[in-house]
Amino acid sequence: MKILVKMSFILLLIGIMAKSQERYEFNSIREANKNPDKVTRLNLSNETGNLELIDWKKFRNLEYLSLKDLHLKKIPEGIISLPKLKILDVSGNDFKVLPSDFTKLTKLEELFLNDEKNIDLSGNIDLLSKMKNLKVLHIENDRLKKLPPNFWKLNYLESVYLNDNQLKEFDFPKEKINNLKNIYLNNNLFMPSDIDRLNTQYGTLLRF
Numbered sequence: 001m002k003i004l005v006k007m008s009f010i011l012l013l014i015g016i017m018a019k020s021q022e023r024y025e026f027n028s029i030r031e032a033n034k035n036p037d038k039v040t041r042l043n044l045s046n047e048t049g050n051l052e053l054i055d056w057k058k059f060r061n062l063e064y065l066s067l068k069d070l071h072l073k074k075i076p077e078g079i080i081s082l083p084k085l086k087i088l089d090v091s092g093n094d095f096k097v098l099p100s101d102f103t104k105l106t107k108l109e110e111l112f113l114n115d116e117k118n119i120d121l122s123g124n125i126d127l128l129s130k131m132k133n134l135k136v137l138h139i140e141n142d143r144l145k146k147l148p149p150n151f152w153k154l155n156y157l158e159s160v161y162l163n164d165n166q167l168k169e170f171d172f173p174k175e176k177i178n179n180l181k182n183i184y185l186n187n188n189l190f191m192p193s194d195i196d197r198l199n200t201q202y203g204t205l206l207r208f
Contacts, residue, residue, distance in 0.1 A: 025064075029054055037061060045069055051076040060084065068092050068112070080104040088112065091138070096120045103130045110136040114161075122148035129153040135179075140164050147172075155179065163187055170198060170206075182207055 025041035026032040029049065032039045036058035043066040044051070051067070056078035063084050067075070069092035079085070080101050088105070091114035108131060113119060119142060128134060135158040144165040152172050154160075159182040167188040184207045190198070195208050 032059070040064065042066070043068075052078070054078060057081045063087065065089070069115075075099055075102070077101075083107065086110065091115045094118050097123050098127055100127070102127055105131070107133060109133055110138075112138040114138050114140040114142065116142050122150055125150045125153055129155065132156050135159065137161070158182070160184065168194075180205065 024038055025043065026039055027043050027046065029042075029044060029047060032042055037060065039059050040061055041064040042059065042062055045066050045068045047070065051070075051072070054076070056076070059082060061084055062082050064087045065079065065082065065085060066089040068089050072090070072093040072095055074095050075090060075093075075098060077099055079088075080099070082105065084107055085105055086107055087110045088108060089112035091112045093116065095116075096118050097120055111128075111134060116139075121139065121142070121144070125148060128137070134154075134156055137154065137157055137159070138161040140161050141164040144162065144167060146167065146169065147162075156179060158179050160180070161184045163184050163186040165188050167185065168190065170185065170190070183202075183205055186208060190208070198206055199208075
């Protein structure tokens with residue numbers, strides 16, 4: 001009897017695990033449209049259709065969206081209709097600035113702006129600084145030689161990824177950023193002596 005109870009419990013547990021691992025990530029808008037309420041992750045990196053024609057409002061449970069490497073001249077306006085979006089990857093596109101109503105993504109926690117050769121970083125700071133839930137920002141491989149003076153208005157950030165740029169100098173007013181825990185600076189143009197000095201100055205905050 002005890003064996004049967006144990007086996008029943010194990011089978012029930014397996015069923016629960018299988019259900020919890022049910023695939024809710026989709027790689028095409030065609031498949032995602034079949035049951036939009038179940039879509040929590042959507043990777044459209046290989047999408048060839050017009051993104052402006054997508055009815056984004058249907059994806060009310062979407063938490064992760066990738067529009068990577070699509071060479072978009074602008075971000076689709078409709079994505080501001082995603083009430084639960086937490087992670088957005090728009091790396092590898094050709095836009096300069098984010099849409100002015102981007103701040104309507106009030107749940108956004110992590111933003112990828114990697115491989116953006118045309119981006120006007122300074123022109124986006126004021127907008128991003130209004131997004132209080134934005135904790136992680138990726139600005140990697142963007143050919144940055146220096147950070148714009150207004151960069152440190154991003155007071156809510158906890159982690160900044162600046163890897164694979166062309167930074168030679170680094171300085172920021174620590175008193176203006178209370179939440180920052182990690183700044184990643186791998187593969188920039190710092191000399192070993194600069195790295196030693198910065199480590200002494202900022203401690204474990206900087207990651208080389």
